[in-house]
Amino acid sequence: xxxxxxxxxxxxxxxxxxxxxxxxxxxxxxxxxxxxxxxxxxxxxxxxxxxxxxxxxxxxxxxxxxxxxxxxxxxxxxxxxxxxxxxxxxxxxxxxxxxxxxxxxxxxxxxxxxxxxxxxxxxxxxxxxxxxxxxxxxxxxxxxxxxxxxxxxxxxxxxxxxxxxxxxxxxxxxxxxxxxxxxxxxxxxxxxxxxxxxxxxxxxxxxxxxxxxxxxxxxxxxxxxxxxxxxxxxxxxxxxxxxxxxxxxxxxxxxxxxxxxxxxxxxxxxxxxxxxxxxxxxxxxxxxxxxxxxxxxxxxxxxxxxxxxxxxxxxxxxxxxxxxxxxxxxxxxxxxxxxxxxxxxxxxxxxxxxxxxxxxxxxxxxxxxxxxxxxxxxxxxxxxxxxxxxxxxxxxxxxxxxxxxxxxxxxxxxxxxxxxxxxxxxxxxxxxxxxxxxxxxxxxxxxxxxxxxxxxxxxxxxxxxxxxxxxxxxxxxxxxxxxxxxxxxxxxxxxxxxxxxxxxxxxxxxxxxxxxxxxxxxxxxxxxxxxxxxxxxxxxxxxxxxxxxxxxxxxxxxxxxxxxxxxxxxxxxxxxxxxxxxxxxxxxxxxxxxxxxxxxxxxxxxxxxxxxxxxxxxxxxxxxxxxxxxxxxxxxxxxxxxxxxxxxxxxxxxxxxxxxxxxx
Numbered sequence: 001x002x003x004x005x006x007x008x009x010x011x012x013x014x015x016x017x018x019x020x021x022x023x024x025x026x027x028x029x030x031x032x033x034x035x036x037x038x039x040x041x042x043x044x045x046x047x048x049x050x051x052x053x054x055x056x057x058x059x060x061x062x063x064x065x066x067x068x069x070x071x072x073x074x075x076x077x078x079x080x081x082x083x084x085x086x087x088x089x090x091x092x093x094x095x096x097x098x099x100x101x102x103x104x105x106x107x108x109x110x111x112x113x114x115x116x117x118x119x120x121x122x123x124x125x126x127x128x129x130x131x132x133x134x135x136x137x138x139x140x141x142x143x144x145x146x147x148x149x150x151x152x153x154x155x156x157x158x159x160x161x162x163x164x165x166x167x168x169x170x171x172x173x174x175x176x177x178x179x180x181x182x183x184x185x186x187x188x189x190x191x192x193x194x195x196x197x198x199x200x201x202x203x204x205x206x207x208x209x210x211x212x213x214x215x216x217x218x219x220x221x222x223x224x225x226x227x228x229x230x231x232x233x234x235x236x237x238x239x240x241x242x243x244x245x246x247x248x249x250x251x252x253x254x255x256x257x258x259x260x261x262x263x264x265x266x267x268x269x270x271x272x273x274x275x276x277x278x279x280x281x282x283x284x285x286x287x288x289x290x291x292x293x294x295x296x297x298x299x300x301x302x303x304x305x306x307x308x309x310x311x312x313x314x315x316x317x318x319x320x321x322x323x324x325x326x327x328x329x330x331x332x333x334x335x336x337x338x339x340x341x342x343x344x345x346x347x348x349x350x351x352x353x354x355x356x357x358x359x360x361x362x363x364x365x366x367x368x369x370x371x372x373x374x375x376x377x378x379x380x381x382x383x384x385x386x387x388x389x390x391x392x393x394x395x396x397x398x399x400x401x402x403x404x405x406x407x408x409x410x411x412x413x414x415x416x417x418x419x420x421x422x423x424x425x426x427x428x429x430x431x432x433x434x435x436x437x438x439x440x441x442x443x444x445x446x447x448x449x450x451x452x453x454x455x456x457x458x459x460x461x462x463x464x465x466x467x468x469x470x471x472x473x474x475x476x477x478x479x480x481x482x483x484x485x486x487x488x489x490x491x492x493x494x495x496x497x498x499x500x501x502x503x504x505x506x507x508x509x510x511x512x513x514x515x516x517x518x519x520x521x522x523x524x525x526x527x528x529x530x531x532x533x534x535x536x537x538x539x540x541x542x543x544x545x546x547x548x549x550x551x552x553x554x555x556x557x558x559x560x561x562x563x564x565x566x567x568x569x570x571x572x573x574x575x576x577x578x579x580x581x582x583x584x585x586x587x588x589x590x591x592x593x594x595x596x597x598x599x600x601x602x603x604x605x606x607x608x609x610x611x612x613x614x615x616x617x618x619x620x621x622x623x624x625x626x627x628x629x630x631x632x633x634x635x636x637x638x639x640x641x642x643x644x645x646x647x648x649x650x651x652x653x654x655x656x657x658x659x660x661x662x663x664x
Contacts, residue, residue, distance in 0.1 A: 009335050012040075012328035013290070014091055014299035017317045018264060020045035020070035022427040023434065024080035027070040032084060033314060039321055041091040042123075043301050044081070045069035046103070048541035048592055051138040052568070053099045053485025056434035060570065063597025064541045066430035069095075073438050074480045078106040079113070088116035092123035093262065093299065098140035100127035100167075101149050102484045105471035108161070112476075124165040124218060124262070127153060130191040131170050133374045133495075134383060135177035137543015137567045140485060143371045145492035147198050149467065154195065155204035156468035158212050167195060168218040168262065175222040176268045177546050178387025181233045182356030184222075187379055189240055190361055190370040192217060196249060197369070204466060214245050215256035218298070223265045223285040230288035232346055234261070234295040236353035262299035263289045268546070270308040272621075272641045274403030274410050275422075278305040283323055290327060293338040300324055305415075308641055310423030310593065310623060384549050391550055395645055404644060423623070438480065445478035453477040454487050461491040496566055514557055517651045521559035524654055527663055533583040534560040534653070537574040538567040539598045540590060547619055548589035554646040555587075555653075571598060575605035578614060584657045590620040596629065603634040615656045619643075636660075 017034055020027040031042055046069040049061035055073055056065045065071050072078055082090075087110065096103045104125050111121055129146040132139040139146065150167060157166035171179070171188035179187065199205060199213055219237065223230045238259035245257040265285035270278040282302050289297040302320040304312030312320075327333060340346045364373045373379045393399035400406045416422045427433075453474040460470045474484055525531045536552045538545055545567050552564040563581050578586050586606070588599055595618060603616050615636035622630070627638040636656050639649055658664070 010293070012334065013297050014041040014262070015039055015321065015324045015328065016041040016043040016093060016262075016299055016301035017321055018043045018045050018095070018301045018303070019317060020047075021068075021311060021424075022066040022070070022430040024070055024072065024077045026427065026430075028081050028083050028085075030314065030317075031081075034317065034321065035085070037318060037321055038325055041093060041299055042085070043093040044095065046094070046096055047071045048138070048543075050103075050481055051096060051099070052541050052543075053102075053140050053481060053489070054541070055480050055482030056431060056438055058482055060541060060568070061431075062540075063431070063594035064592060065434050066427065067593040068542075071430075071434050072103065072106065072481065073434070074441055074478055075106055075109055075475050076441060076478075078103075078110045078475075082107075082110060086116070087111045087114060088120040090123070091299075093126075093301075094123065095126050097126055097129055097132050097136075097138050098146065099481060099485055100125040101153050101468060101471050102475075102481060104153065104157075104164075104166075105468065105475040109472055109475040118161050120163065121161045122163040124168050124220075125153070126170055126220060127167040128170040128191060128220075130187075130194065130370050130374055131173050132543070134187070134379050135173035135544075135546070137538075137545055138541075139495060139543075141488060141492040142495040143374060145488070146495075147194065147371065149488075150195055151198045151202050151204070152466045152468055154199050154213060154216075155202065156466055158205060158209065158216060160468075162212070162216075165216050165218040165260070168220040169195070170220040172220050172222040172264060174383065175224060175266065177383040178385075178390055179383055180356075180386055181229060181236075181353055182360055183382060183386065185233065185237055185240065185353060185357035186360030186364065187370070188219060188221075188237075189244060189357065190364040190373070192219075192241075193244065193248070193361075193365070194370040200249070210249065211251045211253055211256045214249060214251050215253075217260075219259065219261035221261055221263050221289070221297075223263055223288040224269060225266070225281055225284060227284050227288035228346075229349065230285070231292050231295065231340070232349040233353055234259075234289060234297075235292060235340075235346070235350045236357065237261070238295050239350065239354055240357060259295070260298050262301070263297040264301045265289075265303065267303045267307055270303060270305070271401065271404050272308045273408065274413070275306055275308055276413055276415055277403050278303075278308065279319075279323075282320065283327075286323065286327065290333060292340050293336070294341070306422055308621065310621060311425065313424040384553065387546060387550060388553050391644070391646065395647070401644075404642065441478070441480070449477040450474075450479055450483070453479055454483060457484070458487050458491060461488055513647045517558045517647055517654065520651060520654045524658055524661075524663060525559075528584075528661060531561050532559070532585075532654070532657060533581055534562055534585050534587060535574070535578050535581060535583040536562060536564040536587045536589070537569055537577075537602070538589055539569055539571055539574055539602060540592060540594050541568055542590055542592035542594070543567045544591045545589070547591070548587075550646060551587055551589070551619065551649070554650055558647065558650045560650075571601035571605050574602050575609055575611075578606060579609050579611050583614060584661070585653055586614055586616045587653070588616065588618045590618065590622075593621070595620060595622055596626055599630055599635060600633045607634075613660050615653075615660045617653060617656065 048064045054061045154166045157164045169192045171184045174184045241259045242257045245251045304316035304320045367373045457470045534555050552562045556562045617637040619639040
């Protein structure tokens with residue numbers, strides 16, 4: 001018997017799961033299965049070569065194809081990915097940034113083939129390049145041409161696909177990189193201001209249509225476990241967005257000023273230790289963005305309980321999907337007006353967050369805006385410092401993480417029982433299959449049409465012409481992801497963002513254990529006759545550099561000379577730097593699952609260069625069996641997210657250096 005109610009229920013938010021792996025065919029099967037289970041929107045995870053504009057057979061793609069998402073190299077892959085899914089009725093979110101224009105062009109080209117009117121296409125391309133420079137690392141081009149691509153997409157989309165969100169300003173990864181709530185709000189809104197100013201100043205959108213641009217800007221946020229603060233953060237974001245769009249851009253229609261955002265709850269906050277605790281973390285974080293009607297998410301996607309272990313299985317994704325459905329359909333949440341209206345506590349917290357964010361926005365604007373604050377290293381330095389303070393609070397125990405630094409006694413988990421495969425393994429043949437497939441694709445397409453389309457794209461990129469139509473022409477001609485990005489690399493150049501490590505400020509006085517390890521580092525250096533040097537490397541395409549940066553900062557704090565050149569390096573580049581700098585230890589960080597392919601290449605490269613006695617240590621999401629294999633192939637130590645005590649890690653590394661150099 002249904003419960004009686006006098007209230008008309010709100011429609012639920014769009015219910016998504018973030019998914020994609022191995023191949024377009026495997027991912028298409030997963031999407032259709034999830035839709036059959038009641039998912040109401042698609043959220044496409046692309047693999048790192050696709051996200052950074054490389055084809056599967058590129059040297060930098062080695063070990064990365066199909067690992068953290070689906071490889072999409074050309075229109076044939078996009079056809080397969082959405083086979084049997086009517087694009088005119090779909091709501092598709094694509095987590096893609098630097099090549100966002102290219103993936104949207106492929107999507108539109110497939111919709112054209114299928115007869116789906118462009119005006120019916122609904123969804124979102126993430127397309128926030130500023131946060132890529134700050135946190136996630138899948139940038140390609142320098143800031144100015146990157147902003148030009150975003151501007152072109154926004155202007156074209158408003159005219160051609162008016163239901164599409166051509167960008168969502170993504171504060172999600174800022175929180176993972178250490179941003180305080182005020183920084184998260186401020187840096188995201190400063191990015192939105194930079195985008196809107198660029199679109200306005202480009203002259204591509206008539207003044208009377210500019211409110212339509214504002215109405216299609218969406219945000220993608222992170223919800224952490226401080227769910228009262230997180231809920232207040234979203235109310236503050238709505239208030240600030242309304243204020244900025246009204247006062248700075250003169251948008252009078254309140255509906256077009258309304259905050260529109262989607263959310264994924266905090267994946268990097270999930271724990272490897274006692275991973276069953278992640279279930280309640282996910283539910284509590286979901287409440288932060290659904291309880292408040294006036295600041296409720298328009299779309300929600302939840303991670304699975306075991307994402308700190310590896311790739312979730314379909315059953316794990318189903319569990320995350322059912323969490324949303326229980327809240328949306330079994331509870332009375334959607335039957336009431338805003339339940340926090342009039343709360344003194346909530347209003348005070350919102351006001352505090354608004355005031356803090358306004359001050360930080362003003363600081364960024366005084367520097368010349370978000371792009372200038374990226375290029376100067378200010379934003380990145382602030383995030384690295386904030387994350388360093390957060391980590392020290394966790395290490396000291398003032399910030400409690402249940403099952404990790406407190407309440408860590410545990411019973412064996414039936415979810416990880418002997419014989420149970422707790423994660424899904426990406427198809428080991430996916431990369432080889434993708435390499436064969438792209439070779440076959442190039443062999444059968446019309447080479448003259450490809451050359452013509454790429455030539456037109458190159459010529460247009462040298463002017464101020466909008467590049468969307470040229471990109472769609474490339475898509476329909478059979479151009480590949482690497483070819484599209486390669487042409488723009490020729491014209492625009494590439495970029496290496498500041499790492500933030502040199503600008504990071506350590507929080508507080510050195511703790512006793514830091515001082516002790518510093519003495520160990522100094523003693524080893526004195527015995528060797530030189531200061532200890534550590535190279536921190538990010539091989540492959542994984543751009544999640546938070547962990548590497550924190551290791552670099554802590555290594556510096558305990559007295560190492562640190563060589564950290566940022567993300568996206570080949571094994572050969574890391575070996576060359578290690579030899580040139582004559583380092584005493586190499587630390588590699590990989591979160592993409594490509595450790596078994598990339599790490600041994602570094603170890604073997606050091607041996608070939610005559611530096612085989614330099615210990616190599618590795619950190620990342622590495623299953624126990626893989627860790628054992630890495631050690632058998634010459635890796636000195638493997639650290640995973642449960643090894644959160646960075647100072648202890650440094651002491652272990654000093655011991656490895658002493659052993660490698662024959663010191664007692």
